[in-house]
Amino acid sequence: MIKQNLPYFVPTFLSLSFFCISAFSQTNWPSWRGPEGNSVSYDKSLPTSWSEKENIAWKVPISGDGASSPCIWENSIFLTSQDGEKLIGLKFDLKTGTNSWSKELGSGETIRDPLKGKPGDQRRRQKFHKLHNLASPSPVTNGKKVVFLFGNGDLACTDFNGNTIWKKNLQKEQGTFTIWWGYSNSPFIHENIVICTVMQDSLGDLEGEKAQSFLIAYDLDSGKEVWKTLRKTVATAESCDSYTTPIYHKAANQNQIIVMGGNQLDAYDPKTGKQLWKKEGLNGGRTITGPTIHENTVFATRGMRGPLVALKLDNSSGLPSSENYSWEFSKNTPDSCCPVALNGLVFTISDNGFAQCLDSTNGTIYWNERLGGDYKSSPIACNGKVYFTNLEGVSTIVEANKTFKIVNKNSIGEGVIASPAISFNHLFLRTRKSLVCIGVPF
Numbered sequence: 090m091i092k093q094n095l096p097y098f099v100p101t102f103l104s105l106s107f108f109c110i111s112a113f114s115q116t117n118w119p120s121w122r123g124p125e126g127n128s129v130s131y132d133k134s135l136p137t138s139w140s141e142k143e144n145i146a147w148k149v150p151i152s153g154d155g156a157s158s159p160c161i162w163e164n165s166i167f168l169t170s171q172d173g174e175k176l177i178g179l180k181f182d183l184k185t186g187t188n189s190w191s192k193e194l195g196s197g198e199t200i201r202d203p204l205k206g207k208p209g210d211q212r213r214r215q216k217f218h219k220l221h222n223l224a225s226p227s228p229v230t231n232g233k234k235v236v237f238l239f240g241n242g243d244l245a246c247t248d249f250n251g252n253t254i255w256k257k258n259l260q261k262e263q264g265t266f267t268i269w270w271g272y273s274n275s276p277f278i279h280e281n282i283v284i285c286t287v288m289q290d291s292l293g294d295l296e297g298e299k300a301q302s303f304l305i306a307y308d309l310d311s312g313k314e315v316w317k318t319l320r321k322t323v324a325t326a327e328s329c330d331s332y333t334t335p336i337y338h339k340a341a342n343q344n345q346i347i348v349m350g351g352n353q354l355d356a357y358d359p360k361t362g363k364q365l366w367k368k369e370g371l372n373g374g375r376t377i378t379g380p381t382i383h384e385n386t387v388f389a390t391r392g393m394r395g396p397l398v399a400l401k402l403d404n405s406s407g408l409p410s411s412e413n414y415s416w417e418f419s420k421n422t423p424d425s426c427c428p429v430a431l432n433g434l435v436f437t438i439s440d441n442g443f444a445q446c447l448d449s450t451n452g453t454i455y456w457n458e459r460l461g462g463d464y465k466s467s468p469i470a471c472n473g474k475v476y477f478t479n480l481e482g483v484s485t486i487v488e489a490n491k492t493f494k495i496v497n498k499n500s501i502g503e504g505v506i507a508s509p510a511i512s513f514n515h516l517f518l519r520t521r522k523s524l525v526c527i528g529v530p531f
Contacts, residue, residue, distance in 0.1 A: 118161040118510040118517075121227040121275035122467065126336040127381045128429040130471040130511035136528045137474065137486050141502035146515060146526040147186035153177060155224025156273070156465075159519055161512040162230045165189075165249055168519060169237055171224040174198055178228065178237040180251060181524060183512065184531035190251040195243030195258070197223050199271075207269055212290055212326070213300075215240075217271035220465065220506060225273035227507075229283065234309055236283045240272045244285065246312060255312030259285065259305075267292060267300040269327050269375065275334040279346070279359040282306045282315050288331035288350040288376075291324075302329060302351065304362060318362035322351030323369065328392065333379035340385070340407030349389045350376040354400065356407070366408050371398060378423045378467075383430030383449055390437075394424045397437060399452060416452035421445060427467040427508075429475060431489045436475045438464050444477055446491065456493040460485045467508040478505050482520060501525055 122128045136144055153172030160167050166181040176195035181188055199222040200215070207216070217223075223240035230236070234254065237245045242259035266272050267290040276285045288302045302322070306315040322329065331350020338345050338356070345356040345365050355367035373391030380389035387400045396419040400409050409415075421443035428437045434455070435447045442462050446455045462479030469476045470489055474496055478484040482505045486496040503520035510517040515528035
């Protein structure tokens with residue numbers, strides 16, 4: 090179903106500047122969802138065929154468990170894991186898979202209760218869904234430093250040799266997390282600051298102390314707070330929760346980061362934290378799937394499998410306007426997996442395995458096919474193809490065009506919840522047991 094005339098945005102800040110992320114090499118995968126935060130790689134020779142033993146450059150075991158994705162810079166791969174109560178940052182050699190170092194950066198308990206909601210005062214602290222733990226946020230690097238974040242709020246910055254530059258804990262400094270199913274938002278780096286988002290139950294309908302949702306930025310060199318911005322929405326209870334990571338957007342005159350959650354899509358200046366615009370009324374519920382951007386259009390799914398929304402931004406200002414064309418589509422939308430866009434097309438995968446291809450300009454659906462299995466990993470696009478990986482570790486590769494065509498189906502033989510990474514024409518999969526490099530040996 091396609092609808093037009095979505096709720097109007099509210100501009101709140103119009104001072105404009107210029108943003109550039111071109112310093113990121115296309116061969117690196119420095120953060121969650123890659124160099125541009127959109128799950129797209131520009132490599133030209135990514136493998137399309139593999140098995141448990143074929144076309145595997147290397148495979149190494151990972152102690153503990155986690156749902157974080159690898160971040161990659163040149164010959165270094167970084168990852169997080171939780172082993173018991175130990176929260177670990179790891180570095181691997183890209184060419185050999187050798188574990189260069191493993192460092193305990195924090196400690197914490199993954200609190201799990203029966204999934205029966207959160208009555209009363211249980212809402213005053215987080216508990217974790219059975220599918221993930223404290224090692225869900227993905228690390229991020231700028232090529233010199235690496236930032237690791239964990240679900241209990243432990244935040245650490247190291248150099249490439251594993252030396253700790255600074256550490257802190259978001260809960261101790263900013264207040265107890267009230268997120269219903271476990272903090273998992275990934276940090277990201279802009280210039281010389283690292284930005285973290287916390288979007289959580291406000292407790293507004295309960296007696297006593299309330300909780301805040303916010304964005305916060307720290308200096309990469311010192312860990313000193315640079316800015317903090319409260320993120321105010323009209324959402325209540327679990328609808329406040331968002332497990333998404335912001336995305337960068339570069340307009341001609343504006344630097345901005347775009348955030349989805351709390352029934353709201355909005356943007357902020359990464360240098361100051363000032364809100365630039367917001368679009369309210371995107372009601373759905375708690376939000377897991379993050380936004381993506383393609384050709385100056387933001388694509389975001391309302392929470393709880395709500396409609397996929399398209400919002401056109403002005404090329405110069407980066408602001409939406411009432412004249413810009415927008416659409417939404419409500420069939421088989423994802424609950425967890427982020428959309429990916431390529432060549433004027435948007436591709437999604439629902440948690441129960443329905444893959445779709447939509448026209449990015451008007452929401453026309455070209456195909457809707459069930460791939461098999463359940464999905465939590467976000468799809469990636471590379472060299473005219475889209476890669477979908479399910480919980481059993483089966484990757485279905487389809488052509489990125491209006492006609493549905495499967496290129497190949499490959500199984501790694503281990504469960505996968507983390508999203509893949511791409512670097513140097515190799516695919517990197519973090520399974521529940523291993524880190525796997527797919528492609529010819531280096």
